[in-house]
Structure formats: structure tokens, C-alpha cells
Amino acid sequence: MSTAPAPAETAAVRAAIARHSNEPGPLLEILHAVQGELGYVPPGAVAIIATALNLSRAEVHGAISFYHHFRHEPAGRQVLRICRAEACQAAGGGVLQTRARETLGVDFGRTTADGRVTLEAVYCLGLCACAPAVMLDGEVHGRVTPARLDELLGGSS
Numbered sequence: 001m002s003t004a005p006a007p008a009e010t011a012a013v014r015a016a017i018a019r020h021s022n023e024p025g026p027l028l029e030i031l032h033a034v035q036g037e038l039g040y041v042p043p044g045a046v047a048i049i050a051t052a053l054n055l056s057r058a059e060v061h062g063a064i065s066f067y068h069h070f071r072h073e074p075a076g077r078q079v080l081r082i083c084r085a086e087a088c089q090a091a092g093g094g095v096l097q098t099r100a101r102e103t104l105g106v107d108f109g110r111t112t113a114d115g116r117v118t119l120e121a122v123y124c125l126g127l128c129a130c131a132p133a134v135m136l137d138g139e140v141h142g143r144v145t146p147a148r149l150d151e152l153l154g155g156s157s
Helices: 007-020 027-038 045-053 057-066 086-090 093-104 146-153
Strands: 078-083 117-122 134-136 139-141
Touching: 007 027, 007 045, 027 045, 027 057, 045 057, 078 086, 078 093, 086 093, 093 117, 093 146, 134 146
Parallel strands: 078 117
Antiparallel strands: 078 134, 134 139
């Protein structure tokens, strides 16, 4: 399942490796740098990184799949993260999760067919006192109701 990345992707991967390969335990730093540059870690990057770090492809893939932060494909133009931690669940986060899935027509970890919104689960946004919380495009919102979620999404359905 390792496809060759596009030339721009390969350049970004190689640049991340060059910047971080001399650091102790550089795998996560490299993965963060690649995702920071490209918005995701292309499947073809796995072999390049594994070779550069003298790791197996399974080790690199394992790190990518273990940490939910890393994406395997580009995100939508907007990223909606809904907190699924205990405080947010107790304050009605489950209702927001259901509303987001129904409104967007996708489950967590997926992007709408039009590429507009990627829905992601997170397990704490640091707003436990203002639960339930969401993050839309890096901006955190607390005490979010289903109606407020609809406003934030601006009619994404």
C-alpha cells in the first residue's frame, strides 16, 4: 500500500528528515514536520522515512497509526474536532457528536465528500469547565450546543 509520493511531497519529507534526523529519536519530529508542511503524512513517505532512519516500514507505519493526530490523507478546508473526554461527555458531548455526524454525513476521521470539513475526535481541549467543547480551525469553543455547532459550521450540510 506504499505508493510513491508526488515530487513536492518527496521534497517535504526529505527536508523534514534533513532537519531532524540528527536529533535523538527523530521519528515523531519528522512526522510532525511532514504533516505540518503537507497537512498529512502521505503513504509513500513511510518507506522514505524508514530507510533514512534505519527503521522498518512497520515501525514507521505503527507510529503514524498509533497517534491519532497524524492523517493519511489531506484534511478538508475546515477541521472540526469534538472533545470526547469525560467532562465533555457528561455535559452533552454525545449530542454534539451525533449532530456533527448527521449534519456532515461523515464519521470521525473522515472528510465530507465536497472536501469542506474533516471531523476528528480529540480527548481533551482543556475547557473542561466550559464543556462540551469543540475546536474549529484551531479556535476553541466552549459550552457548545447543537444550535451553536450549526452556527459554527455555517450550514455545512
